[in-house]
Amino acid sequence: MSVKGKAVNTVSTVLVVDDVPASRYALGAVLRRDGHRVLLAASGGEALIELDVRLRAGDLPDVALVDVGLPDMSGYELCRRMKQTPPIAALPVVHFSAAPRPPADRCRGLDAGGESYLAVPAEPEEIQAVVRAAARGGRCRSDAQIRVGRLAMLASAILDVQSARCLGELADAAATGTARLTGDPAAVFVLGEDGEIHRGLSRRRAASPVPDHAAHERVARLMRRVMSGRSGVRHTVVPAPLWPGGFFRPVGSAGPWCDGLLEEAGLVLSRLRDGRTLVCLATPVHQEGPSGETGHMVERLAHATALAAEPLLRYEEERHVALTLQRSFLPAQLPELPGTNVVVRYEPASSHAEIGGDFYAALPTPAGVLTGIGDVVGHSLDAATVMVEIRHALRAYCVEDPDPGVLALRLDQMLQHYHPGVTATMCLSLVDPVTGRTRIANAGHIPPLVVHDMGTAAYVDASGPLMGIGLGLERPKPTEVVLARTDRLLMVTDGLIETRGTDLAVSMEQLRVAAAGAPRGVAALCDTLLACFGREREDDIALLALRRTG
Incomplete structure (x- = not known):
């Protein structure tokens, strides 16, 4: 008109x-x-x-x-x-x-x-x-x-992607951002050079069962085919026969976006020019289709996701190498320890955390079985390297004198001399398998816990300053206790129980109660405590449990 x-x-x-x-x-x-x-x-x-x-x-x-x-x-x-x-x-x-x-x-x-x-x-x-x-x-x-x-929504999505600590979190953040921009359920896939695929789903879908490994492999093949030899951002539409169902909504669910009713899926893929990571943002395609502005914003989110994925992929590779190196430093098998049954457990921190300096040792000496557990302060490859030096120094020093008090002093001097500014906690015990006489020296570590078979447990009163602190503080004499044949001596690093915002004394009491109620046996004790406290920890975990058998 x-x-x-x-x-x-x-x-x-x-x-x-x-x-x-x-x-x-x-x-x-x-x-x-x-x-x-x-x-x-x-x-x-x-x-x-x-x-x-x-x-x-x-x-x-x-x-x-x-x-x-x-x-x-x-x-x-x-x-x-x-x-x-x-x-x-x-x-x-x-x-x-x-x-x-x-x-x-x-x-x-x-x-x-x-x-x-x-x-x-x-x-x-x-x-x-x-x-x-x-x-x-x-x-x-x-x-x-x-x-x-919408620009604020895009900026928020990119910020969430950039704040991700691992590729799994990255995929989840990108899927949530894509769903908010498009108003549709979304699935995001991050494919590394080694073929490992990480998937993220928008929140409204994440609680439902997801497709199996074969479906993920189909998606990975589609991603490689579309981006074969290419970089930048590309769009494609995948017909329903080629797209595995169940990523957008559970198969068989009701609603306009059920996979059973969808004919095709829209993919926005991105790879940096020199990048090794391939990113795919997938949404259902419906009759109206996304507007040009929405499509442009999804492109920008895909590019931001690819940018954020590259350093995370490199970090995960470096962390894997560092963890492999760290595990190689720790003994895969304990030596023969006459008269005792010793069990160790080691669990690295959750996948987004850096490696730490937790370590353990169990060595036979003429005076008895020497056990030790400790933690170099910090989370880095340097901390793991210092941990290795302490373990080797402990093995060398105990040949001359296995007394825990002497060893703690010598290790402290070594640390101050070769690594000034580095500190470590450590607890050492020397157990006579015949008499049960046990000498314990503690350098700023959680004291050992003696667990009795009658359902009680108590911490050994052993304390002392950290190693490497360098303030001229005197080290107290080792504490002596006698272990009965039914007693178990438990040594742990603080990664097992330390929780941000919770007083360590409270966590130690929780550990004592859990240990007292654990099944008999050193292996059962360690496994029970790992099950109780060891999930998604931000620090490495080491446990050592000993029981006399002689």
């Missing part, structure tokens, strides 16, 4: 607020001839009720044409109230009056938040043009607000 040669952009809904029935009818007729839908209200109160109803229905008008002289409140007051309600605030308001108004009154309408002022009676073309202009301005502001909101 056109008016005097000027095309009407779109059909708008106009709310006319006027207490004079004839005026309402006339304005409504003029606007309807221009192709608009018209809503009528006789007062400010009626207008607010109509707007509230429309807001709840998600169908707000595009323009409000408001008389300044309403019976219950002025048109300026109505405008102020509308602009104080965030969802309605973007609605353009055009004030009008059939009575002559001074310029100051017209300014009041603009100051109250109105977009324009119209003096009536006016030519129908002028009324129509003013309403069209107000509607265009409102649409521009609304589009800008939507665009800003």
Whole structure:
């Protein structure tokens, strides 16, 4: 439709607020001839009720044409109230009056938040043009607000992706961000150079069973085929026969996006020019398809995900090498320890944490069985390297003198001399398998726990300063206890029980209670404690349990 040669952009809904029935009818007729839908209200109160109803229905008008002289409140007051309600605030308001108004009154309408002022009676073309202009301005502001909101959503998704600590978290964050941008369920796949695939699903889907290994392999083959020898960002649509079901919604579930009803899946894939990681953001394809702006934002998220994936992949590879090296430093098999049964357990920290310096030792000596457990402070390859030096020094020193007090002093001096500034905790025990006489020296470590078969346990009163602290502090003499044949001596590193925000004394008491109630046997004791405390820990865990057999 056109008016005097000027095309009407779109059909708008106009709310006319006027207490004079004839005026309402006339304005409504003029606007309807221009192709608009018209809503009528006789007062400010009626207008607010109509707007509230429309807001709840998600169908707000595009323009409000408001008389300044309403019976219950002025048109300026109505405008102020509308602009104080965030969802309605973007609605353009055009004030009008059939009575002559001074310029100051017209300014009041603009100051109250109105977009324009119209003096009536006016030519129908002028009324129509003013309403069209107000509607265009409102649409521009609304589009800008939507665009800003979507850009903020994209920025938040990219921040979540960049904050991921491992490839699994990265895939989950990217899937959640993709789902928010598109409004559809999403699945994200990160494929490393070694062929390992990491999958993330949007939150509304994550709690349901997921496809099996074969389905993931099909996705990996599709990703390689689409990006074979290519880099950058690419789009493709995969028909349903080639796309495994169950990633977007559980197979057999009800709803418009069930995999059984989908014909195809849309993929956005990204790989950096020199990158080794391939990223795929997958969403269901429906009839309307994503808008160009949404597709562009998903592209940017895919590129950001590929950027974030590269260092995480390198870190996981380096961590795997470091963990392999660290495990090689620790004895895979304990030596023969006459008269005792010794069991050790070692668990590295969860996959996103750095390697640490936890270590254990069990050595036969002429004076008995020497056991030790400790932790070099810090999480790095350097900490693991210092741990190795301490273990080798312990093996060398105990040949000359296995007394725990002497060993703690010599190891402390070695650490201060060769690694100034590095500190470590350590607990050493020398057990005579025949008599049960046990000498214990502690250097800032959790003291050993003696677990009795009758369901009780108690910590040995053994303490001392950290090794490497270098303050000239004297080391107390070793503590002596006698282990019965039914007693078990338990030594652990703090990674087993230390929890951020929980006092260590509380955690130690929880450990004591759990150890007292554990099944008999050294292996059962260690396995029970790992099951109780050892899940998703931020630090490495080492345990050593000993029992006399001689």
